Amino acid sequence: MENPWSDGPEYVTQCPIKPGANFTYDIILSTEEGTLWWHAHSDWSRATVHGAIIVYPKNGTNYPFTQPDDQFPIFLASWFKGDVMEIVETALDDGGEFNISDAFTINGQTGNVLHGGKSHLHPCGNGWGLYQALETDYILISPGQTMDVLIKANQTPNHYYMAARALEGVVYNNSTTTALVKYSGNYNAAPSFPDLPYYNDTDAAESFVDGIRSLASEEHPIDVPQTVDTHMYITVSMNAIPCINNSCDGPNGSRLAASLNNISFQTPSMDILQAYYKQIGGVFTTDFPDEPPYYYNFTGSDFPDNVLIPTLGTRVRVVEYNTSMEMVFQGTNVLDGAENHPMHLHGFSFYFVGSGYGIFNNETDPKSYNLVDPPEVNTIGVPKNGWAAVRFRADNPGVWFMHCHLDRHSSWGMDMAFIVKNGTTNSTSILPPPRNLNPC
Numbered sequence: 230m231e232n233p234w235s236d237g238p239e240y241v242t243q244c245p246i247k248p249g250a251n252f253t254y255d256i257i258l259s260t261e262e263g264t265l266w267w268h269a270h271s272d273w274s275r276a277t278v279h280g281a282i283i284v285y286p287k288n289g290t291n292y293p294f295t296q297p298d299d300q301f302p303i304f305l306a307s308w309f310k311g312d313v314m315e316i317v318e319t320a321l322d323d324g325g326e327f328n329i330s331d332a333f334t335i336n337g338q339t340g341n342v343l344h345g346g347k348s349h350l351h352p353c354g355n356g357w358g359l360y361q362a363l364e365t366d367y368i369l370i371s372p373g374q375t376m377d378v379l380i381k382a383n384q385t386p387n388h389y390y391m392a393a394r395a396l397e398g399v400v401y402n403n404s405t406t407t408a409l410v411k412y413s414g415n416y417n418a419a420p421s422f423p424d425l426p427y428y429n430d431t432d433a434a435e436s437f438v439d440g441i442r443s444l445a446s447e448e449h450p451i452d453v454p455q456t457v458d459t460h461m462y463i464t465v466s467m468n469a470i471p472c473i474n475n476s477c478d479g480p481n482g483s484r485l486a487a488s489l490n491n492i493s494f495q496t497p498s499m500d501i502l503q504a505y506y507k508q509i510g511g512v513f514t515t516d517f518p519d520e521p522p523y524y525y526n527f528t529g530s531d532f533p534d535n536v537l538i539p540t541l542g543t544r545v546r547v548v549e550y551n552t553s554m555e556m557v558f559q560g561t562n563v564l565d566g567a568e569n570h571p572m573h574l575h576g577f578s579f580y581f582v583g584s585g586y587g588i589f590n591n592e593t594d595p596k597s598y599n600l601v602d603p604p605e606v607n608t609i610g611v612p613k614n615g616w617a618a619v620r621f622r623a624d625n626p627g628v629w630f631m632h633c634h635l636d637r638h639s640s641w642g643m644d645m646a647f648i649v650k651n652g653t654t655n656s657t658s659i660l661p662p663p664r665n666l667n668p669c
C-alpha cells in the first residue's frame with residue numbers, strides 16, 4: 230500500500246514546497262521491482278527535477294533473466310532553451326500552444342542532434358518489466374514510463390549509436406538525439422546508426438505495445454480482475470475556451486484547454502487529500518462522470534459545438550475500497566488534436582487489457598481483451614484516434630491523481646482524481662498525515 234501523503238502532485242496530495250522550505254517523503258515500496266523514477270510534480274519542474282530508484286529482487290530471488298554484468302539508468306528527456314517555468318507560464322497566460330522543446334537528451338546530453346533526418350538501431354535488446362522476454366531492436370516508451378532493457382553486447386567490437394526520437398504528435402520536436410555505446414578495444418570505423426521507426430510509424434508503435442506481456446507465472450503471478458464492478462468510459466480530448474474579444478493565442482482567439490469526459494481539471498487552492506481527510510468543503514466536488522456527456526463521432530473530423538468548450542471543475546470519482554474497476558480511454562480528434570496520450574494513474578498499477586483504433590465498441594471489443602497475461606503498468610499510451618482499456622482493483626485508499634503525462638495536456642486540464650475510501654481495518658485505511666505537513 231502506498232502512502233498518499235508522499236505521492237507528490239501539487240494541490241492533489243500536497244501543497245507545493247515553497248522556496249527554501251523542505252518536505253520529507255515517506256515512500257513505502259512493497260511489490261515494486263526494477264526501475265522506477267521519482268520526479269517533481271509541480272508545473273513542468275520534472276523537466277529538471279527527477280531521478281531513478283532501482284529496486285533489486287527480494288533476497289533469495291533473481292531477475293527473471295540472466296543476471297546482467299552491469300546496469301545503469303538512461304534518462305530520455307526534453308531540453309528547452311530558456312527557463313522552462315517561464316515558457317509554461319507565458320503559454321498558460323496567453324492561451325496558445327507551448328513552445329516545443331529545442332532538443333532531446335539522453336542522460337542530460339543532447340548528443341548529435343539530427344533535425345528531421347533519417348536514422349537507423351542494431352538488434353541487441355530484450356525488453357522486460359516483469360514481462361516475458363521480447364526481442365526487439367527498438368522500444369516505444371511514453372513520458373512517465375520506465376522500462377528495463379537487457380542489452381546483449383554481442384556485436385563486432387565498435388562504437389554504436391543509440392538514438393531516440395518522438396512519435397509524431399500534433400506539435401512535436403522532430404529531432405533525433407544520440408549517444409554512443411562503445412565496446413572496449415581498438416577500432417576506428419565510424420559509428421553506425423540504428424534503424425529507428427519513422428515518426429508516424431504507428432504500426433511499429435502498436436506491434437511493440439502488443440508484444441509486452443506479463444510473466445503470469447507462479448513466481449510472478451498477476452491478479453487482473455476477471456469481473457468488473459465499475460465501468461468508466463473516458464474521453465481524452467483537446468478543447469478551446471472562448472476569450473473576451475477573441476484575445477487569446479489559441480484557435481480563433483480562444484484559450485487552449487484539454488479534458489477528460491469534457492471536464493477540464495481546475496487546480497484547487499489546497500490539496501484534495503487534506504480537504505478530504507479533514508472534511509474541508511469547497512475544494513472539490515464528487516461528480517466526475519463515468520461516461521462522456523455527449524456521444525459523437527469521437528475520432529471523426531466534424532464536431533458538435535458543445536464538445537469544443539469543456540466544463541471547468543475539480544471533480545473527483547469516489548470509489549469504495551476494493552472495487553474492481555475498468556477504465557476505457559477514448560481518444561478524440563476534437564480540434565484536430567488526436568494524438569497518443571500517455572495516461573498515468575497514481576497509487577496503482579493497472580492491467581492494460583486491450584486497445585484499438587477508432588471508437589470503442591462495448592460489445593465486441595471486450596471479447597478481445599487479454600485477461601491472461603496483460604502487462605501491469607502505471608502509464609499506457611492511448612493510441613492516436615483510438616482507445617485503450619485497463620483494469621485494476623481499488624485496494625489502495627487515498628486520493629490519486631490521474632492525468633495525461635504530456636505536460637502540456639496536463640497543464641491544460643487533462644486530469645482528474647480518484648478518492649478510494651478506506652476499508653474496514655487500520656491496514657486498509659489511509660495513514661495519518663505526517664507531522665510536517667507542508668503548508669498551502
Ligand SMILES: [Cu+2]
Binds near residue numbers: 570633635638639
Ligand atoms: Cu495527452
